[in-house]
Amino acid sequence: GAVVSQHPSRVICKSGTSVKIECRSLDFQATTMFWYRQFPKKSLMLMATSNEGSKATYEQGVEKDKFLINHASLTLSTLTVTSAHPEDSSFYICSAAQGGNEKLFFGSGTQLSVL
Amino acid sequence: RKEVEQDPGPFNVPEGATVAFNCTYSNSASQSFFWYRQDCRKEPKLLMSVYSSGNEDGRFTAQLNRASQYISLLIRDSKLSDSATYLCVVTLYSSASKIIFGSGTRLSIRP
Numbered sequence: 173g174a175v176v177s178q179h180p181s182r183v184i185c186k187s188g189t190s191v192k193i194e195c196r197s198l199d200f201q202a203t204t205m206f207w208y209r210q211f212p213k214k215s216l217m218l219m220a221t222s223n224e225g226s227k228a229t230y231e232q233g234v235e236k237d238k239f240l241i242n243h244a245s246l247t248l249s250t251l252t253v254t255s256a257h258p259e260d261s262s263f264y265i266c267s268a269a270q271g272g273n274e275k276l277f278f279g280s281g282t283q284l285s286v287l
Numbered sequence: 288r289k290e291v292e293q294d295p296g297p298f299n300v301p302e303g304a305t306v307a308f309n310c311t312y313s314n315s316a317s318q319s320f321f322w323y324r325q326d327c328r329k330e331p332k333l334l335m336s337v338y339s340s341g342n343e344d345g346r347f348t349a350q351l352n353r354a355s356q357y358i359s360l361l362i363r364d365s366k367l368s369d370s371a372t373y374l375c376v377v378t379l380y381s382s383a384s385k386i387i388f389g390s391g392t393r394l395s396i397r398p
Contacts, residue, residue: 215390
């Protein structure tokens with residue numbers, strides 16, 4: 173089945189630093205990838221939709237200058253949390269839709285802890 | 288009103304019981320429906336798609352009611368390993384596809 177690889181799985185960083193998270197579709201081309209954030213015991217919250225070769229579409233309330241998304245190829249999207257602060261600590265998950273198939277395949281997630 | 292609504296639970300049922308969840312959606316133009324399962328601190332995994340005719344996969348049965356705009360998931364003979372959060376997902380196609388997650392229903396199976 174389709175596989176989405178997400179790295180790193182865990183990041184601990186100091187406040188003010190930037191963190192980059194990668195999401196790769198390993199065996200299919202993903203024109204669209206999605207980025208989510210999940211706080212403990214809360215539901216997945218869509219942050220942005222990443223389209224290959226174009227600007228990402230951000231959900232209301234998500235700062236595009238803080239959460240930089242780059243989708244430069246059909247197999248790779250990155251999320252950079254710039255100048256991270258403790259309130260950015262969360263579980264970040266990416267997903268990709270396989271071609272015309274609307275089923276989503278998820279990365280394994282990144283637990284970000286900002287000290 | 289949320290676009291996709293689920294009872295958050297938690298549902299706490301004994302092993303072997305039958306449990307059912309519903310999920311309602313607000314946009315009648317919604318076109319594709321799925322149930323995902325998410326374990327704590329893990330990524331969601333597709334459990335099953337939901338078709339208009341209803342579909343079954345082992346102990347799991349999914350139903351779609353377009354007239355009332357809800358989907359359901361029935362789990363029979365529940366196992367301890369069924370304990371998880373179940374997410375309802377609705378896809379809407381217009382100028383761009385939009386995938387909407389419900390907030391999830393937590394299920395806990397007790398011995």
